[in-house]
Structures are given as C-alpha cells and as structure tokens.
Amino acid sequence: MEIANSKAAGELLNWGDVQKMKYSWSVACEAMRLLPPSLGTFREATTDFVYEGHLIPKGMKHPHSTHKNPECFPNPEKFDPSRFEGQGPPPFAFVPFGGGPRMCPSKEYARLKILVFMHNVVTKYKWDKVFPDEKFIWTPVLLPTKGLPIKLFPHNKSK
Numbered sequence: 001m002e003i004a005n006s007k008a009a010g011e012l013l014n015w016g017d018v019q020k021m022k023y024s025w026s027v028a029c030e031a032m033r034l035l036p037p038s039l040g041t042f043r044e045a046t047t048d049f050v051y052e053g054h055l056i057p058k059g060m061k062h063p064h065s066t067h068k069n070p071e072c073f074p075n076p077e078k079f080d081p082s083r084f085e086g087q088g089p090p091p092f093a094f095v096p097f098g099g100g101p102r103m104c105p106s107k108e109y110a111r112l113k114i115l116v117f118m119h120n121v122v123t124k125y126k127w128d129k130v131f132p133d134e135k136f137i138w139t140p141v142l143l144p145t146k147g148l149p150i151k152l153f154p155h156n157k158s159k
C-alpha cells in the first residue's frame with residue numbers, strides 16, 4: 001500500500017514505482033512457487049553424468065521439481081513470501097521462468113504485467129472467488145478448472 005498511498009487518485013504507476021514493489025513481487029513469486037504457471041521446462045540429458053553422487057542417465061528428462069523441496073524451501077507447503085527477501089532461494093531452486101540460456105525471455109515483461117495487475121486489483125477492488133475450492137490443472141500451462149470467476153467490489157466508485 002506504500003506505493004498506492006503515494007499516488008493521487010487516478011495517477012498511473014511509473015517505472016520507478018514498479019521497481020519499489022518488492023513485497024508484491026515476493027507474493028507473486030511465492031504464488032508461482034506453489035503453482036507454477038507453466039508445468040516446467042523439460043531438459044534431456046544428452047550423455048550419462050554424475051551430479052552430487054547421483055547418476056543422471058542419458059535420455060533422462062527433468063521437469064522442475066525443486067519448488068517443494070524442503071532443502072530449498074523449508075516447510076514447503078506454507079505460503080510465505082518472506083522466502084524471497086534478502087538472498088532469497090538458492091540458485092536454480094525457483095524456476096517458474098526456466099533457467100539457463102533458454103529461460104523465458106519475457107520474465108521482466110511478465111513481472112511488469114503482474115505487478116501492474118496486482119496494484120490495480122488491490123487498490124481498486126475487494127474481490128471474492130466464486131468457487132473458493134476451485135482446482136487447478138496443468139495443460140501444460142496452469143488453468144483454473146472453472147475459469148476462476150471472481151466478484152469485484154469497487155473500493156470507491158469515484159476513482
């Protein structure tokens with residue numbers, strides 16, 4: 001709310017505002033940790049190799065599986081945005097956008113869109129899910145099974 005409180009009614013966000021929205025981004029990251037928008041990236045080992053004592057055989061495919069590993073994220077089922085504060089998770093443990101040379105080229109664009117969306121929804125509306133226990137499936141992108149309808153209640157109709 002720090003950014004929202006610094007803006008006049010109807011004033012748009014600027015780039016500097018978005019850079020300051022660190023807690024909102026931690027919340028978005030924690031949501032993407034628990035429910036990655038994309039099922040993950042598949043990498044195929046082109047040769048046998050050993051990593052930290054584990055044989056990775058040629059042909060093995062790896063979707064990302066670290067998001068709920070308690071060594072990377074203690075108490076992994078808990079929604080806790082503070083995991084992303086300070087140094088944050090270990091390298092390559094949090095990979096909703098993939099990693100390495102083929103990682104999502106739109107990560108920063110997606111961050112901008114997500115933060116602007118969150119800012120506007122939170123500052124303009126109170127909202128409720130129509131189906132509180134709606135399930136999500138991956139197809140391979142994350143989809144709400146009933147389309148995630150929500151009811152919006154404007155905070156202030158004059159804005």
Ligand code: HEM
Pocket residue numbers: 036037038040041042095096097098099100101102103104105106107109110
């Ligand atoms: C929350 C939003 C998004 C998420 C979570 C996401 C996630 C991903 C993931 C996991 C990959 C595979 C990366 C890899 O193989 O290591 C990927 C690739 C890609 N994404 Fe995104 N993405 C998002 C938004 C977008 C948007 C908005 C665009 C385009 C405007 C986009 C364009 C691409 C492209 C072109 C690739 C292929 C990159 C390559 O193979 O070199 N993504 N994305």
